[in-house]
Amino acid sequence: MGRLLSFFINKNDVSRYPGFGIITLLFFLFLYLPIMVIIAFSFNENKIVSVWNGFSTKWYTSAINNQTLVDSLQVSLTVAFISTFIATVIAVSAALALTRGDDIKNKNFSIMVVNLPLMLPEIVFAVAILILFSLLGVQNGMLKLILAHTCFCIPFAFLPIRARLQGMNNNLEHASQDLYATPWVTFRRITLPLIMPGVFAGGMLSFVISMDDFITSNIVSGGGATTLPVYIFSLVKQGVSPELNAISTLIMVASLLIATPALYFATKK
Amino acid sequence: MTKAVQIKGVSKKYGSYQAIKKVSFDIHDNEFFTLLGPSGCGKTTLLRMIAGFETPTTGNIILHGQNIENLPANKRRVNTVFQNYALFPHMNLEENIGFGLEMLGWKKDKRECRVNEMLKLVHMEQFAKRFPSELSGGQQQRIALARALAPEPEVLLLDEPLSALDLKLRQAMREELQDLQRQTGITFIFVTHDQEEALAMSDRICVLAHGEIQHLDSPINIYENPTNRFVADFIGDTNFLDVNVTGSNVHATSIETPLGINIDVPASGVKVGQDAVMSLRPEKISINKSVDGVSLPGRVMHRTYMGGYTHYTIQLSSGADLRVSMRNNISNNINYDLNEAVTLGFSPASVRVLGE
Numbered sequence: 001m002g003r004l005l006s007f008f009i010n011k012n013d014v015s016r017y018p019g020f021g022i023i024t025l026l027f028f029l030f031l032y033l034p035i036m037v038i039i040a041f042s043f044n045e046n047k048i049v050s051v052w053n054g055f056s057t058k059w060y061t062s063a064i065n066n067q068t069l070v071d072s073l074q075v076s077l078t079v080a081f082i083s084t085f086i087a088t089v090i091a092v093s094a095a096l097a098l099t100r101g102d103d104i105k106n107k108n109f110s111i112m113v114v115n116l117p118l119m120l121p122e123i124v125f126a127v128a129i130l131i132l133f134s135l136l137g138v139q140n141g142m143l144k145l146i147l148a149h150t151c152f153c154i155p156f157a158f159l160p161i162r163a164r165l166q167g168m169n170n171n172l173e174h175a176s177q178d179l180y181a182t183p184w185v186t187f188r189r190i191t192l193p194l195i196m197p198g199v200f201a202g203g204m205l206s207f208v209i210s211m212d213d214f215i216t217s218n219i220v221s222g223g224g225a226t227t228l229p230v231y232i233f234s235l236v237k238q239g240v241s242p243e244l245n246a247i248s249t250l251i252m253v254a255s256l257l258i259a260t261p262a263l264y265f266a267t268k269k
Numbered sequence: 270m271t272k273a274v275q276i277k278g279v280s281k282k283y284g285s286y287q288a289i290k291k292v293s294f295d296i297h298d299n300e301f302f303t304l305l306g307p308s309g310c311g312k313t314t315l316l317r318m319i320a321g322f323e324t325p326t327t328g329n330i331i332l333h334g335q336n337i338e339n340l341p342a343n344k345r346r347v348n349t350v351f352q353n354y355a356l357f358p359h360m361n362l363e364e365n366i367g368f369g370l371e372m373l374g375w376k377k378d379k380r381e382c383r384v385n386e387m388l389k390l391v392h393m394e395q396f397a398k399r400f401p402s403e404l405s406g407g408q409q410q411r412i413a414l415a416r417a418l419a420p421e422p423e424v425l426l427l428d429e430p431l432s433a434l435d436l437k438l439r440q441a442m443r444e445e446l447q448d449l450q451r452q453t454g455i456t457f458i459f460v461t462h463d464q465e466e467a468l469a470m471s472d473r474i475c476v477l478a479h480g481e482i483q484h485l486d487s488p489i490n491i492y493e494n495p496t497n498r499f500v501a502d503f504i505g506d507t508n509f510l511d512v513n514v515t516g517s518n519v520h521a522t523s524i525e526t527p528l529g530i531n532i533d534v535p536a537s538g539v540k541v542g543q544d545a546v547m548s549l550r551p552e553k554i555s556i557n558k559s560v561d562g563v564s565l566p567g568r569v570m571h572r573t574y575m576g577g578y579t580h581y582t583i584q585l586s587s588g589a590d591l592r593v594s595m596r597n598n599i600s601n602n603i604n605y606d607l608n609e610a611v612t613l614g615f616s617p618a619s620v621r622v623l624g625e
Contacts, residue, residue, distance in 0.1 A: 171355040174322055177342040178349045179369035179420065189368075193359050 042245035059246040072231035080210040083149035091157035099165040126219040141225030157202035164198025271298045273456040279328030290480040305467040306477035348417035349426040356401035369420040387415040427459045501548040529587035537622040551594035553619040560614035
């Protein structure tokens with residue numbers, strides 16, 4: 001009986017289908033081949049990108065010595081750090097109010113409003129914020145970038161934090177208050193440590209989204225601040241150079257270094 | 270007797286739903302007091318109002334003479350043992366038990382001393398550095414108790430703390446809870462829907478239903494002299510029969526029963542002509558032995574063997590069914606067969622007449 005059952009289960013096991021191995025291989029090639037090509041050609045000596053000439057790290061040297069590139073990276077990192085911090089603080093407050101507040105009116109409507117930027121086409125958001133800035137007379141490029149990035153990062157930070165709070169028994173907070181802890185101490189000693197994986201995941205997501213953003217950054221840039229993606233795009237317009245391959249590879253390594261611990265914490269119980 | 274907690278005209282409304290309808294009662298110092306009732310009766314709402322997690326819509330809650338209904342939970346000298354224990358998962362047992370003491374500003378060495386004392390009290394000394402997830406349900410229960418008792422609260426609130434444990438452990442914990450209450454001398458307010466638990470542990474029981482007090486008295490009085498049909502039905506097992514009240518005075522109530530006999534039973538306050546039922550507990554009925562001249566012929570319709578007891582359903586020749594419970598002890602191990610003709614006896618003194 002057991003053997004018969006396992007025969008049926010194995011028959012339905014997708015890995016037993018003919019061609020499973022080949023399809024899997026093709027799938028991964030499709031996903032990663034372009035990336036592997038970039039990494040390989042970033043070490044190409046030849047100035048013509050698609051012709052292999054010999055191994056060299058000179059494009060890395062030239063990328064690191066490119067002052068405009070380093071400046072734009074600095075802008076991107078500054079904007080990402082500050083807007084991630086502000087967005088995460090706002091997201092934690094919103095998530096606390098919307099999961100723990102008993103007397104909040106229009107709770108579902110509020111949740112929708114917080115999440116709305118996720119569904120809005122980014123170009124609409126970018127144009128809208130550009131008009132708003134010119135109406136308000138905001139001139140400073142850095143300030144514009146930070147405000148805009150904070151704005152679209154909030155829902156990305158909000159979602160994992162809210163999920164974590166919903167999964168946490170609110171009796172723990174009651175128990176803390178019952179044991180004479182003030183609301184602030186309860187937040188610091190009980191709630192925050194327990195939702196930390198969610199906060200961390202939300203923050204990482206915001207950071208990556210901010211670093212990666214092109215449309216909004218391109219539209220609101222000016223006023224003396226250019227982010228890395230905007231700068232790279234201007235390079236591409238001049239034609240693909242091997243330096244670009246080196247920059248891309250460096251960004252990829254940095255992203256992996258950030259994303260791996262983020263994934264680890266997000267999946268940790 | 271000093272009063273630990275006074276509930277004065279407390280009511281609670283959630284929107285249009287009235288969870289508690291103006292209740293008033295006192296809980297004495299050093300008392301094991303139980304709030305008992307079916308789910309939705311308002312017992313947990315009452316407990317949460319005493320703890321400070323809900324504010325009463327009207328009325329006052331007084332803790333040792335001080336009005337507390339508007340104090341936040343962290344300013345009330347009461348501690349709670351939660352239904353699912355609510356131990357802090359990121360702290361070890363020592364830190365869990367010491368948390369309340371730390372919040373009260375106890376010095377570290379004094380705190381450690383008290384934590385060890387509490388661990389010893391609940392027989393968990395060797396587990397100090399463990400985390401809650403490494404404990405069984407019963408052990409978590411003990412730590413939750415230790416954590417709530419450590420700051421020496423004026424009143425300990427227990428919200429169905431035994432409901433997540435298996436039967437054997439639950440029975441053992443009943444005795445432990447009683448012992449703890451006697452050792453510490455702290456007033457316990459215990460919430461449960463389990464009538465057996467309430468009868469076993471409490472000094473006094475308050476039976477609640479639909480947000481109202483049905484009966485507040487000692488376990489014996491609640492079981493033997495319930496105030497109404499709900500209480501008689503909810504606590505233990507009983508036979509209800511519709512009766513006609515033919516006479517009523519301060520000494521006795523005369524009733525006409527569907528058993529084919531008219532009897533005088535203890536005074537009930539039910540007036541002549543009022544709708545009434547008689548309640549007769551299954552263990553107060555004997556088989557094949559006439560009591561106080563009562564001997565009613567009938568037939569065994571159903572038999573359920575329960576180990577220590579056997580439950581019978583007897584159909585009397587008058588047409589009424591009575592459930593009878595017989596203890597299987599040394600002198601009484603006779604079993605009656607299905608359809609066997611038997612006679613039932615009971616003392617009219619053990620019949621209670623209750624208004625609807």
